[in-house]
């Protein structure tokens with residue numbers, strides 16, 4: 001029973017810089033805009049800001065394609081602005097973590113420009129180059145049949161040096177070669193220590209389990225006979241040297257600065273595979289985002305991610321129970337989240353945003369659900385006011401994301417009307433774009449995100465006059481007011497809600513989501529008696545149209561009961 005690390009009880013809040021607050025009227029959010037809203041976050045109860053990439057970038061994947069790790073994208077501001085942001089956080093007792101994107105760089109990065117300039121360039125081996133193969137007809141084909149995340153091959157042909165380079169994501173995102181020790185050392189120095197020396201407090205680590213690829217580069221089994229490329233995440237997820245690499249990053253870079261780390265761990269569905277990343281003894285990461293729950297409803301990530309598949313509440317509950325309990329009895333830790341910049345809005349995906357009453361009830365239940373789960377809590381900008389997916393009336397022209405458009409254009413090219421309609425339906429629920437609409441601050445034009453008459457980079461939601469932070473700040477009964485309450489409750493009963501043992505009740509019930517949380521001894525001075533809480537929430541599926549029931553959260557001593565009418569609609 002020692003002191004627990006600060007980041008276990010902290011509330012993290014992800015800011016997507018392009019969409020948070022525009023201070024200079026160019027239609028893009030920026031760092032001075034974020035600084036102007038730090039007190040809003042502090043008031044909400046945010047302890048740590050996670051800022052998505054604000055580095056120099058051609059912005060083909062919204063900054064996850066970095067061309068200079070030590071420069072700030074001009075529309076977001078300057079290095080001095082970042083220094084001011086660090087000071088603004090620290091002066092309020094808050095912290096700042098940045099997004100570490102080092103599986104790949106932009107194809108505009110100086111390292112890649114050198115690497116592609118010639119086969120003999122010293123940085124050639126900092127990326128993954130392979131000669132072509134030829135099919136029976138003598139046509140050139142990529143080194144493997146792997147399909148990437150944005151609907152296409154993971155290989156791009158380079159005419160100048162007559163080789164392919166690997167890109168798990170877009171052709172504009174060539175994968176760095178982590179097998180090369182010089183390359184790793186440069187990543188640690190240029191992309192990490194530079195910022196840690198400026199005073200940031202840690203990193204959210206992008207695609208943290210993908211740096212160690214199968215070095216024999218075999219073809220993937222044919223699971224989709226009609227497709228030109230095959231899903232192959234096993235060829236690069238949780239690869240042979242990944243734990244060696246992450247351990248090296250921890251011991252050589254993060255630990256000396258006592259920097260916090262949270263890894264993005266997709267395609268890792270088994271607790272036995274996840275635990276090694278977060279076990280304290282392993283000295284790899286402090287925590288990870290595990291995606292089984294948030295992925296519910298998505299189709300096959302590679303061939304039909306946007307073919308939406310409804311799921312019963314019992315499946316959601318089983319996923320939550322698995323990830324709430326997998327660290328029990330271990331020295332591991334976990335995260336709690338239901339939104340980020342890569343997913344649709346929770347109130348639209350898991351809740352029902354079709355009427356004001358159902359929207360409010362759903363958003364509050366999501367708040368209650370998230371605030372009572374064990375692990376470090378991560379909120380995504382706009383979740384606290386119940387921001388919704390873009391209206392279904394909007395057309396494909398409102399979708400800007402490279403992944404959304406990659407999948408959509410692929411089915412359009414197939415000319416399969418049914419699949420096109422199904423993909424559009426899936427995008428309307430699941431697309432990454434929904435979480436990237438401008439933050440709805442108030443009822444002024446452009447919802448106070450940018451100035452009147454300015455064209456924001458993405459369209460503002462039509463309902464911003466009714467759904468905005470200013471309106472909710474005035475109303476303690478609003479969704480925002482409710483988040484304030486449940487965050488306070490979570491902090492007050494951290495032994496139960498942050499650290500407690502989770503026990504699911506009535507697992508097969510398709511209406512109620514009910515669990516008991518039992519407090520554990522946390523730090524010093526706990527009175528030894530383990531308090532418990534019963535959390536009961538109504539998860540009525542839309543088609544049952546059950547009436548709202550109260551969601552009761554009562555701690556055993558009965559000293560505090562928080563009742564909120566909440567309906568949480570699983571589809």
Ligand code: TEU
Nearest residue numbers: 061064101149169206207266342403432
């Ligand atoms: O996403 C990692 C990833 O695996 C993506 O395929 C993500 O899971 C998927 O798009 C979900 O729809 C990270 C970033 O979060 C994402 O924004 C970037 O596009 C991607 O890496 C490349 O850096």
